[in-house]
Amino acid sequence: AQKVTQAQTEISVVEKEDVTLDCVYETRDTTYYLFWYKQPPSGELVFLIRRNSFDEQNEISGRYSWNFQKSTSSFNFTITASQVVDSAVYFCALSGKNYGGATNKLIFGTGTLLAVQP
Amino acid sequence: ETGVTQTPRHLVMGMTNKKSLKCEQHLGHNAMYWYKQSAKKPLELMFVYSLEERVENNSVPSRFSPECPNSSHLFLHLHTLQPEDSALYLCASSQGTGRNTDTQYFGPGTRLTVL
Numbered sequence: 001a002q003k004v005t006q007a008q009t010e011i012s013v014v015e016k017e018d019v020t021l022d023c024v025y026e027t028r029d030t031t032y033y034l035f036w037y038k039q040p041p042s043g044e045l046v047f048l049i050r051r052n053s054f055d056e057q058n059e060i061s062g063r064y065s066w067n068f069q070k071s072t073s074s075f076n077f078t079i080t081a082s083q084v085v086d087s088a089v090y091f092c093a094l095s096g097k098n099y100g101g102a103t104n105k106l107i108f109g110t111g112t113l114l115a116v117q118p
Numbered sequence: 119e120t121g122v123t124q125t126p127r128h129l130v131m132g133m134t135n136k137k138s139l140k141c142e143q144h145l146g147h148n149a150m151y152w153y154k155q156s157a158k159k160p161l162e163l164m165f166v167y168s169l170e171e172r173v174e175n176n177s178v179p180s181r182f183s184p185e186c187p188n189s190s191h192l193f194l195h196l197h198t199l200q201p202e203d204s205a206l207y208l209c210a211s212s213q214g215t216g217r218n219t220d221t222q223y224f225g226p227g228t229r230l231t232v233l
Binding site for chain 2: 035037042043044045046047050091095105106108109110111
C-alpha cells in the first residue's frame with residue numbers, strides 16, 4: 001500500500017528560527033516521485049519541489065532545503081530563518097499509479113500547519 | 119490569466135440549489151482533477167479527466183456531476199447538496215504524459231458553504 005505520513009500536525013516557531021517538517025512514505029514502487037506543496041491561508045496549493053526516487057542528493061532553494069533519505073523512506077523539508085510569510089499548511093505527496101490515459105495519482109499526507117510568530 | 123483559475127472563489131448555497139464550479143487551466147495540460155478538502159481531513163480526490171475523458175470517479179455521490187468539455191475547462195455541477203459537503207474544492211491540472219513524473223498544479227479553490 002502507498003501512504004504518506006506527516007506526524008507533525010502543528011508547529012509553532014518564532015521568526016528567524018529554523019524548522020524541519022517531517023515526511024515519511026511507504027511504497028513498493030521502485031520508481032516514484034515525491035512532492036512538497038505549500039497551502040497559505042488563501043487556499044491554493046503551491047508546488048514547491050519534485051524529487052525522483054533515484055536522486056538522493058539534497059536540494060536547496062534559497063531558505064528551503066530538502067533531505068531525501070531512501071533508507072528511512074523520508075523526505076524532510078527544512079526552512080532556514082523562518083519568516084511570517086512561511087506560515088501555511090505544508091503537504092508532502094507521493095506519486096502513485098497512473099489512472100489510465102495521461103494522468104497520475106498523488107497520495108497526500110495530512111499536512112503540517114506551520115505558524116511563524118513575529 | 120496564468121496557471122489554474124477557479125470561479126467562484128466563494129459560494130453559499132441552499133440544499134435545494136443547483137450551482138456549478140468552474141476551473142480553467144492556461145498551462146496547455148491534458149489532465150484535470152477535482153479534489154475536496156474538508157476541515158481536519160486529508161485531501162480527497164474526486165474525479166480525474168484525461169483528454170476530456172473521465173478516467174476516475176472516486177466513489178463520489180451523484181449529487182456531484184463533473185463535466186470536461188475540452189482539455190482547458192472543467193466543471194463541477196452541484197445539486198441537492200448536504201451541509202457536510204461544505205468544503206474547499208480544488209481543481210488541478212497536469213501535463214498528461216502518462217508517467218508518474220507529472221506535477222499537478224492547483225487553482226486557488228472554491229470555498230463552498232451549504233446551508
